[in-house]
Amino acid sequence: MKKRLPLKVSVSGVRGIIGESLTPQIAARFASAFGTYLGPGQVLIGQDTRPSGTMLKKAVLSGLLATGCQPVEVGVLPIPTILFLTHEKQARGAVVVTASHNPPEWNGLKFIGPEGLYLRRSQVEEFLDIFHQGEFTFVAAERIKSPLQEKNAGELHLEKILSRLKVRAIRSRGFRVVADCANGAGATLLPQLLRELGCETLLINTDLSGQFAHQSEPVPENLGELCRRVKEFRADLGLAQDADADRLALVDEKGRALGEDLTLALAVAHVLGKKRGPVAVNLSASMAIDDLAARYRVPVIRTRIGEINVVEAMLDEGAVIGGEGNGGVIWPEIHPCRDSLTAAGLVLEMLAESQKPLSVLAAEFNKYHLLKDKMDCPAELAFRAVVELRRRYQSEKISTLDGLKISWPDSWVHLRPSNTEPIIRLLAESRSAVRSRRLIERFKKEIKSIIRKLV
Template sequence: MNTSELIVSVSGIRGIVGESLPPDAAVRFAAALGTYLKGGKVLVSRDSRPSGDMLRHAIFAGLMATGCAVEDIGIQPTPTVGIAVRTLNAAGAIQITASHNPSPWNGLKLFGRDGAVLPAAAGLEIKKLFEAGPISFAPWDRVGSAGVPPNVEEDHAERVLKQVSVATVAAGQFRVFVDGNGGAGGPLAVDLLASLGCEVVQLNCEQNGVFAHEAEPIPAHLTDIAPWVSQHGCHVGCVLDPDADRLALIDETGACVSEEATVALAIKYRLRQDRGAVVVNMSTSRMNEDLAKLAGCEFYRSAVGEANVVEKMRAVKAVIGGEGNGGVIDPRVGWVRDPYVGMALILSLMAEEGKPLSQLVAELPTYSMLKTKFTVARERLGEAFGKLEKKWPTAAKDTLDGLRLDGPDWWLHVRASNTEPIVRVIAEAPTADAARQLCDEAGAIVSG
């Protein structure tokens, strides 16, 4: 099987359907997971991309062929899958999703028994099985079964509602705009917000896989959506990505909020509830570190990747964590990036402080971040890292994940992406010009 164009990593596989991601790749990857798990109950879910239904059948074949009992939970947000694994006592799960990639893409994301995305070590074992075997196929009389379990969404909503005061949020009488962008997360968002006593204005909340705008919910992709918030008199706008593990915010004026602010606002409120450790990844804003220190709490960074953040959170018993792409992780709810608990925490902050979202964002520590990317062969990174260290010799160096350099009021992170054939160069500094200069100078070195 030719996997030269298929992205295969410890996080799963991802590719273009009909080109780099053929159905036989999905069958084999599912069989690799089934071999690793040695059978047992495995949940299968998908986001709303039309190709997901085709891949679902391929995944059923791969899992059942290795003796797994497959339970189809249908179109679900990714964090709901993690919760369902624990609720249904499954050995693992596969979520069919390409996250923020465009419609032609799809992929497989793997979960373990604990309801978290599989850690790197387990992912590496499955990657090796996928690429070289051996796959443990079951004999004819031990082939797995297929079924449909009870509804799993209600448990997710209940877990979120338990973490905040519903009465306090309801007293805020919030009018909330929700854009599901045709993905998996719209219906649960609408139901959850209604349970919080909010009036909901919904757009593109059908799970039809039709993306009304580009899939990644960043400000540059939301310029057509943002005015809806102020036009409909909403207090906040919430935008989801296709598999609903990211939350982008739009304030009451119709201004898009940096995706970095989602985690920061959630952390600010969570530390009001309980003091404890905070974990974010190495490419996430320094304002989270400032908020943790202000609250007298420990702060840690992990390698980029949800599984890495979760592993560090567990190690330090963190009360909250996340990634700067709009992904909030609250261990009271689950070990997956969860926009729903993010909504609940941020609405609680707005209600308790009696301040509009724009003011809460303005009161966060002020930094400017720039995220750039370059098409560069991974083999060239070692040489580039050496040159970057010489460029900024007084900066603190961290090689946990690529290369991170920390100056007195700035940082720079250069790493190869796990999900795309690119190198990311991210910088944060007190001003936009300073961040741009860091990215430009680092990018010139990386790209040669």
Template sequence: MSTLSAPLSSEPSASEPIVSISGLRGIVGQQLRPEAVARYVMIASSLWQKGPIVLSRDSRPSGAIFRHAALAALMGCGREVIDIGIAPTPTVGIVIRRLGAAGGVQISGSHNPPDQNGIKLLDENGKMLPPALAEAVKDRYFSAFQAYSQPPHVPGKCTSFPMATLWHLRAVEELVDVDRVRRRGFRVVLDANGGAGGPLGIRLLEDLGCQVFGIGTLPDGNFHHPPEPLPENLGEVAAQVAKLGADLGFCQDPDADRLVIIDSSGQCLSEEHTLSICLDHILRSRKGPVVINCATSMVNEWIAAQYGVECIRVPVGEANVVQGMLRHRAVFGGEGNGGPIDPRVGFIRDSFLGMALVLEAMASQGVSVRELVNRFPPCVMKKLKLPLPPGSLGGVFARLRAAFPTAQVDASDGLRLSWSDRWLLCRASNTEPILRIIAEAQSPEALDELCGKAQSVVQEAIATPQAD
């Protein structure tokens, strides 16, 4: 029986792709194969409403293979497909809404290593599938659901659409004072790292009057450093920012939904600072609730308090943040991985939005990006991974609660313990037998004390387990 109409397995295994609310991903040729992509997309098609589907991919070479698999699957389901080619993920969301499409397929490995790729599914509102719908796709994928039972009476068709990035450009530029930014004549390094964001990034920055020094702006999938734009991966780019005398540098991930900033001295800012700078700038002129995930810096809570607005935390995951923004009618939101979200542009993390807001903040306040960050309270963050034997999670959480009796407890996504000046989040990985620990405090000493105690408690709980 074809793998398109039969389960690949009764449950996820090491040989199958990882499926979560964020989509599908895996190592190309091992976990991720064309038939897996076709089955996944056909299942999504069975849950979308009637209407065309927008198809796109980032610049990874394997994306061309999976584009054909996804296209064949959609057309085989009788869908009209609007193919926008290589494009950033936030662009896909804008096109879906503008064209009134039923959903979208973005083929992207996101920030993961070059040997991986994946699929992101979007709904009719141009946002990631809501968690409940994403879980339905996952359940059907690992079940006996017949993804393709019979051909349609009329096969689907495919049309190209060249206006996608222009729509995105205009949507971002409408939010900022373009003339004010142009008058500053910023010198900017853009590191697109061979990803999908290079062409639009260059166009946006030039429209904003910047002198642009591009690195890896051709979307050819040739990554000159690891795809995740973290400070430890950006040493050469940072050196170029300082050497060129640039005002700042912008670094994107391959599908351009994350943004990391480098200051004029060649120092990388934390990826957490992207959202904080944008949030502070937005709230100066537009008050309202903001939504972040439970692993994002408490600097954002401090910023919200300065402007007298509510900051709501939700479980980790872009889909959860967006659902929270809709529920609370938030004016802004995002995640601390460098992903700001403004509902006026779309409900997708957007590096281009981030670039425009950061430049407008610098221009309107007449300061450098480093001066913007220096206004925030000092906070430091640490991330740990610890082995997690099966059945030990409940005992670990119980011991942590007992060890920190004064903490405010949030169990909506793992276990989050918080105080006014620090917090600790423990979550079991969805893909590995490990416990992820994320913590933040106002000084390195306080952070080390918090993490050290938590690590000892976890290790003791694992060594002397109790019923989960």
């Protein structure tokens, strides 16, 4: 009998497999808890393109209505757009039906507070206390509001991005761009942004049916079609989004997938060249960020994995740019959230102003090789394995801020049990791709050995 995976609850929301760990009843309960936590007022509801999204959205509508909130449906939109709109429209909060990069059988709920940010850890604890206790504030029939619908809500987000870019400089280059929207939530707004920036585009995977053309995580092994189309179209670059459009990966004009970490490095280099200030990134971001910060003589703040952790550090320290090494660029000039649309605009502006092809800009960062891998492992065993590795490597330079990161002068490895999937994520970076791969294989072997002793 196939083992059922539990509902994954983390600081970024909840995720589960539809019909197993995530049902309409559970979604309605979470929405009722969130409505109770927020209090009466307008709450935006958006979704990605998964077929199960409509079912969950209806459940969320019911839970919010029952607690006196007025849902405002904004449709299929990138999650950064919904974060931005929550703040701009002064809504009480937002719920987004999405499972990010998880496979199509998964879905989830992400909860956004009135600042247009994901809930902070203390807010999550308060919200989950309401959920677990089941103490929901249901209202009488006469206090139930009628849901609203807002069409073309994403145009406000595009207007803000365009107002902060050197649009004329980008348009003058007439860039040829291939965009892979992963049949996800960015399939409408990214093409619209590229048109506004005067790009000649070839669009792939822009179907809103929710049938992902490939695994939606924009990592090199999923971008074969994009690489091929960039060469065929003789494009200046290729852009790849994930399903909820908060991450961006790049393909250069030679049809080579550059890795998500390069997106962040390019954005940091471009912004610091115009405005100096602190940079905030998570533990897994490339050492290239430290090199850039040293060049511009600004500090780097390292945080736990998770967008809200980086955002909190950026707001506290007044960071001018930041993000996560998975292609999640955060430029607070637009809104403090990971945003593939903003990232695309910054990269195009950098190309326009530098007058250099993307391959040349990327070559400046090629001295580092950051590899990512994962291995299946039940959550309990994953955490116990990391604890044992921490004991074994306590004499090395380690960080236990999030999982276990072991650093040497010119390399590091980061081992982290996932909060949303039954896996351990392994990341390694060094000056050699071979060495980075050896680090990952060495620690995979060591983890397997530890797990065998634990079971």
